[in-house]
Amino acid sequence: MGSEALIEEARRSLPSGAGLAGRIYARVFEKGSFEPEAFGMSARSAQAWRKGFGIGLLEVRGLAEEEGELGPTSKAIMECGDGARVECVRIPMHGGKSTLCISSQVGCRMACAFCETGRSGLSRNLLAAEIVAQVHTARFALGWDCGNIVFMGMGEPLDNLDQVSAALRVLTDRRGFSYSWERITVCSSGPPGGIAGLRALGLRRLNLSISLNAGDDATRDALMPVNHSQGLSALASEASDYSQRGNFVLAINYCLIPGVNDGRNQAKGVADFCARVGRTMVNLIPYNPGSHPIARAPSPEELGSFASWLREEGLELRHRAAKGSSIMAACGQLGR
Numbered sequence: 001m002g003s004e005a006l007i008e009e010a011r012r013s014l015p016s017g018a019g020l021a022g023r024i025y026a027r028v029f030e031k032g033s034f035e036p037e038a039f040g041m042s043a044r045s046a047q048a049w050r051k052g053f054g055i056g057l058l059e060v061r062g063l064a065e066e067e068g069e070l071g072p073t074s075k076a077i078m079e080c081g082d083g084a085r086v087e088c089v090r091i092p093m094h095g096g097k098s099t100l101c102i103s104s105q106v107g108c109r110m111a112c113a114f115c116e117t118g119r120s121g122l123s124r125n126l127l128a129a130e131i132v133a134q135v136h137t138a139r140f141a142l143g144w145d146c147g148n149i150v151f152m153g154m155g156e157p158l159d160n161l162d163q164v165s166a167a168l169r170v171l172t173d174r175r176g177f178s179y180s181w182e183r184i185t186v187c188s189s190g191p192p193g194g195i196a197g198l199r200a201l202g203l204r205r206l207n208l209s210i211s212l213n214a215g216d217d218a219t220r221d222a223l224m225p226v227n228h229s230q231g232l233s234a235l236a237s238e239a240s241d242y243s244q245r246g247n248f249v250l251a252i253n254y255c256l257i258p259g260v261n262d263g264r265n266q267a268k269g270v271a272d273f274c275a276r277v278g279r280t281m282v283n284l285i286p287y288n289p290g291s292h293p294i295a296r297a298p299s300p301e302e303l304g305s306f307a308s309w310l311r312e313e314g315l316e317l318r319h320r321a322a323k324g325s326s327i328m329a330a331c332g333q334l335g336r
């Protein structure tokens with residue numbers, strides 16, 4: 001719940017103590033604990049609060065860390081109330097900040113060929129509460145700082161848009177974590193109507209990235225079955241309509257898989273796609289072989305060649321190091 005909804009619900013359902021709803025809410029996000037008693041209310045009122053409301057943290061069932069230049073990359077396995085498990089990853093960034101990569105579904109039905117999560121199919125959508133609880137648990141149970149949030153863990157966020165949108169409202173609630181929208185990125189494989197649905201929410205400053213991974217339909221069909229229902233041309237058209245602010249830059253994630261999508265013609269196809277959608281920034285990510293590899297990891301030379309072809313095509317790009325691959329925490333490795 002956002003704070004306004006909590007205040008309203010407390011007024012409607014509690015016999016007394018509802019006037020403290022805003023402060024109780026703020027404390028949940030400041031200290032990580034739900035403590036109606038801390039505000040001097042009667043035992044009876046506090047009991048009514050506890051009967052009606054709670055924060056439902058997730059249980060941390062596993063933790064792994066990989067040391068790196070910028071600090072450790074950490075992966076946590078978190079368990080929901082029904083025993084379903086999701087993973088989230090804290091990724092160190094330049095400047096001492098971290099990005100928390102969170103999950104939106106238990107499993108995923110998009111079945112991307114390079115992704116462990118895609119192998120398991122979709123078990124269920126996460127609730128908004130479970131999405132927010134990953135951040136809560138990471139910050140308060142694990143003590144992680146999480147300056148940025150990316151929806152790039154398990155699941156396709158636009159396949160669970162109602163709950164993701166509710167979670168976004170809570171994450172940005174001024175009485176709560178108060179994330180600025182610019183610090184949050186939703187990453188999508190591009191299911192039909194998904195980006196249009198996100199745009200319709202009118203969240204002007206929310207960042208979007210697209211998991212592209214191919215420069216032509218045949219290659220993308222083979223890697224990402226979602227491409228059969230929405231090919232590159234239709235995806236470019238939806239993406240070009242997304243921009244809701246003048247300085248918007250669409251991030252394009254490209255996982256480089258040797259012998260699959262690393263040819264010169266693929267770089268040209270990426271450039272053609274980007275030319276249709278407006279200003280872009282390509283994140284070039286090395287393929288991380290998981291439990292059922294479809295290829296080996298690319299060499300630094302292969303990454304360098306592809307990057308130089310993208311530059312020749314006039315694209316802006318960033319290299320993403322394969323952080324967390326030794327603990328199955330890198331891109332495409334969550335869920336096993």
Ligand code: SF4
Pocket residue numbers: 108109110111112115116117118119153154155156189211332
């Ligand atoms: S890459 Fe993303 S959309 Fe594709 S199967 Fe994995 S989690 Fe789902």
